[in-house]
Amino acid sequence: MAKDITDLPYKKLKKRVKKTRKLLDALEAELEARELERQHHEVDDLEEHMDAADSSILDLTGIIKNFLTKNK
Amino acid sequence: MTNQPVATAGAEETSILKSTVQWIAVAFLVYLLITAVGMIGSGFKGATKGDATQLFEFATNPFMGLVVGILATSLIQSSSTVTSIIVGLVAGGLSVEMAVPMVMGANIGTTITNTIVALGHINRKKAFRRAFAAATVHDIFNLIAVIIFMTLELATGILHKIGAFVASFLVGGADVSVKGFNFIKPITKPVIGLVKDFSEMIYAPWANALLILFGVAIIFFSIMFVGKLLKKLMVGRAKRVMHGAIGRGPVAGITSGAIVTVLVQSSSTTTSLMVPLAGAGSFRLKQIYPFTLGANIGTCITSLLAATAITGATALPAMTIAMVHLTFNVLAVLVIYGIKNLRMLPLKGATSLAKLATKNKSLALLYILGVYFALPGVLVLVYQMFA
Numbered sequence: 001m002a003k004d005i006t007d008l009p010y011k012k013l014k015k016r017v018k019k020t021r022k023l024l025d026a027l028e029a030e031l032e033a034r035e036l037e038r039q040h041h042e043v044d045d046l047e048e049h050m051d052a053a054d055s056s057i058l059d060l061t062g063i064i065k066n067f068l069t070k071n072k
Numbered sequence: 073m074t075n076q077p078v079a080t081a082g083a084e085e086t087s088i089l090k091s092t093v094q095w096i097a098v099a100f101l102v103y104l105l106i107t108a109v110g111m112i113g114s115g116f117k118g119a120t121k122g123d124a125t126q127l128f129e130f131a132t133n134p135f136m137g138l139v140v141g142i143l144a145t146s147l148i149q150s151s152s153t154v155t156s157i158i159v160g161l162v163a164g165g166l167s168v169e170m171a172v173p174m175v176m177g178a179n180i181g182t183t184i185t186n187t188i189v190a191l192g193h194i195n196r197k198k199a200f201r202r203a204f205a206a207a208t209v210h211d212i213f214n215l216i217a218v219i220i221f222m223t224l225e226l227a228t229g230i231l232h233k234i235g236a237f238v239a240s241f242l243v244g245g246a247d248v249s250v251k252g253f254n255f256i257k258p259i260t261k262p263v264i265g266l267v268k269d270f271s272e273m274i275y276a277p278w279a280n281a282l283l284i285l286f287g288v289a290i291i292f293f294s295i296m297f298v299g300k301l302l303k304k305l306m307v308g309r310a311k312r313v314m315h316g317a318i319g320r321g322p323v324a325g326i327t328s329g330a331i332v333t334v335l336v337q338s339s340s341t342t343t344s345l346m347v348p349l350a351g352a353g354s355f356r357l358k359q360i361y362p363f364t365l366g367a368n369i370g371t372c373i374t375s376l377l378a379a380t381a382i383t384g385a386t387a388l389p390a391m392t393i394a395m396v397h398l399t400f401n402v403l404a405v406l407v408i409y410g411i412k413n414l415r416m417l418p419l420k421g422a423t424s425l426a427k428l429a430t431k432n433k434s435l436a437l438l439y440i441l442g443v444y445f446a447l448p449g450v451l452v453l454v455y456q457m458f459a
Contacts, residue, residue, distance in 0.1 A: 053347065
């Protein structure tokens with residue numbers, strides 16, 4: 001690979017950089033689009049997330065008990 | 073076939089009726105909240121006979137006020153409830169200067185809820201690291217905010233000066249609640265009187281204390297049920313706000329956090345619902361951070377609402393403390409999030425803390441017990457020893 005690059009003429013190398021940059025931009029854009037899509041999807045399930053977020057101070061005692069039992 | 077539109081129309085009618093009933097219940101609960109704040113003010117005034125300083129002498133040390141705010145909010149798990157009670161206490165004669173650290177303590181105490189939610193992920197390493205960071209970024213931000221603004225407040229009184237200045241525009245003379253339009257007293261006075269009479273009937277010497285207790289209980293339940301109802305009623309609107317903020321940067325994040333918190337009347341709900349989303353890897357810490365800051369601002373709506381309950385001579389200090397709450401949270405976001413070096417502190421702190429807690433899970437438990445209970449407890453003991 002390194003040899004390939006060193007053998008490449010200047011113009012071709014520049015062209016390849018341009019092409020790779022374009023591809024990288026497209027990949028990043030796709031990645032971001034997928035991330036945003038996932039976030040929109042999660043927001044669609046907001047009711048469930050709100051229910052899951054319900055916690056009380058009593059949960060803390062349960063978590064501590066659970067933790068202590070597991071680590072005995 | 074023809075029955076289908078009829079059935080749909082019937083379901084729609086039932087849904088409209090249901091939401092109308094729920095909205096009426098919300099209005100009634102808000103009325104109860106306002107009335108309960110008035111009860112606390114009236115009971116406190118009666119109990120201290122105008123000299124509230126004596127009763128709250130322990131809180132003359134601002135540090136103790138802070139501890140009271142942290143402990144009360146950690147135990148009740150609702151900063152709205154605690155700040156509304158503080159508004160009632162100020163209306164009853166507690167000085168604004170004494171109340172400011174309590175309000176700041178409420179800001180720290182309220183962060184316990186999302187940290188408990190993060191502990192729910194303790195058995196899944198990666199998810200726990202992300203969830204714990206998402207929860208503690210809020211804790212660290214609020215701790216830094218208190219360190220900066222409590223120092224500033226003690227040195228210059230800047231927060232309560234700004235609060236008093238803004239409140240003076242909203243509150244008129246001694247006989248009006250909201251400038252030029254006194255509508256609160258006539259609607260709350262009969263109920264407050266009724267509960268007062270009832271308290272006297274139970275045990276006359278403790279009537280004022282009972283009135284305060286009833287007020288606290290009513291605030292607690294009204295905020296709890298209003299939260300539950302608004303979650304159902306406002307979830308659609310909250311979704312639209314959040315969809316609108318996705319991919320739009322930190323200002324949109326802060327704004328949406330504030331709006332969603334106003335809609336559901338609970339910063340704990342707003343900040344906690346993001347924790348599982350962070351745990352699942354759907355939202356990054358950098359995206360959750362501004363959203364939780366918005367929650368700090370949005371939660372001030374309840375204390376502002378509570379302050380409208382107060383009429384007469386104490387209306388101005390009551391509105392002042394509510395404004396101090398808002399000013400503190402807005403300035404904290406502007407200063408800490410606005411200055412890059414400060415902005416990065418909660419992010420770096422939360423990330424490091426989450427890494428440590430993932431390696432040694434008992435650290436996570438020690439952190440929560442230490443910050444919210446042991447540390448305030450030790451500080452109370454130290455204060456008692458030197459007082």
